[in-house]
Amino acid sequence: MALTEPMRIMKATFVVLCVYTAFAWVQGHSAQPITGASGLSDEQHFEVRFTSHLDPVAINTMHAWTLHIQDRSGKPVTDATVQVEGGMPDHDHGLPTQPRVTKNLGSGDYLLEGMKFHMGGWWQVTLLIQQGATSDRVTFDLNL
Numbered sequence: 001m002a003l004t005e006p007m008r009i010m011k012a013t014f015v016v017l018c019v020y021t022a023f024a025w026v027q028g029h030s031a032q033p034i035t036g037a038s039g040l041s042d043e044q045h046f047e048v049r050f051t052s053h054l055d056p057v058a059i060n061t062m063h064a065w066t067l068h069i070q071d072r073s074g075k076p077v078t079d080a081t082v083q084v085e086g087g088m089p090d091h092d093h094g095l096p097t098q099p100r101v102t103k104n105l106g107s108g109d110y111l112l113e114g115m116k117f118h119m120g121g122w123w124q125v126t127l128l129i130q131q132g133a134t135s136d137r138v139t140f141d142l143n144l
Helices: 005-028
Strands: 034-038 046-052 063-071 081-088 100-106 111-115 120-129 134-143
Touching: 005 120, 034 134, 046 120, 046 134, 081 111
Parallel strands: none
Antiparallel strands: 034 046, 046 063, 063 111, 081 120, 100 111, 120 134
């Protein structure tokens, strides 16, 4: 069945709208670079920086991050407990692995192993930090 002229115009318009929508979504989800980023925790108790050991990060590749945690005055946090949550908010699923801090490297640095992203898109990684009676969280938005 051959497409009529109005159907061809509708099809072309649909394609243009899809491309425009995808472009607008990417612009609206500007993310921090995957190889390293820093941010303040929600209650501003901690400043956290991460560096990926894999640069650039490849889809479906296990890798580790080094986390650096310091308090508001810039003093390294050397005795924190860190838990990791994350996923793709637009797809409503979590991380495909269960990353965890495996080693306190000293001077506020921690080794986070088991990071993996199984598809491209917008990811969020949240670090839940506990130091003594103080707990806070920081979320990184990543675009792969």
